[in-house]
Amino acid sequence: MQKSYANGVKNKGSILKNILNKNFIVSAIVPVVIFYVFDKFEMTLSGIIFSGLWSIGVVIVNFIRTRELNALAAIAAAFSGIGLVGSVISKNAAFYFVSPLVGNALVSLIFFLSLLSRKSLIEVIVDQSYLKNAPEKIKNDKDHKFVWRFLSAIWGFGNLGQAILGAVLLKVVSMSLYYAVINIYGNILTILLLAFSITFPKIYFKKKRQKI
Incomplete structure (x- = not known):
């Protein structure tokens, strides 16, 4: 079972390369450029609208x-939408910039709370994908449970760290610099977390097999 998991992970590695090449530019770089251009012409709200859209x-x-719907991307998009609507209605850019931080904090909380349940969030995701048809003995194996709980904690701390960093940047740097740093950092962090989640197990x- 561990071997089949490793094979599935190997295939995911090639997908990760595509994320770095194409999706990273589309989802991280382009919206920053859009916002930066509008912000330079003192059209911050328009930049927020178009980059958010x-x-x-x-x-x-x-x-x-x-x-396929990426859960984390969907959450980010949802909070981006909320911030976008709030900014347009109030004509205040703060709504758009604060909403991702709330999203990161919420995702972090979900990961941490899942550690208190019988199955951590990562374990639930893995059970529904890689180990969908695996015997219960494999799913309840203590080594598997340790790995999934450890990764859930890592994702929790990663999102919490991003929320804290964003809150600090929002106070000490310009809006355009904040948006650029937090957007690019967030995408890089997600890629690193994905890479770690793939390689660590x-x-x-x-x-473990070598010790047997």
């Missing part, structure tokens, strides 16, 4: 193309 559009287009289970 772009970010939401990316999630929708990816869903239409793949018929593979290395952990390999070492």
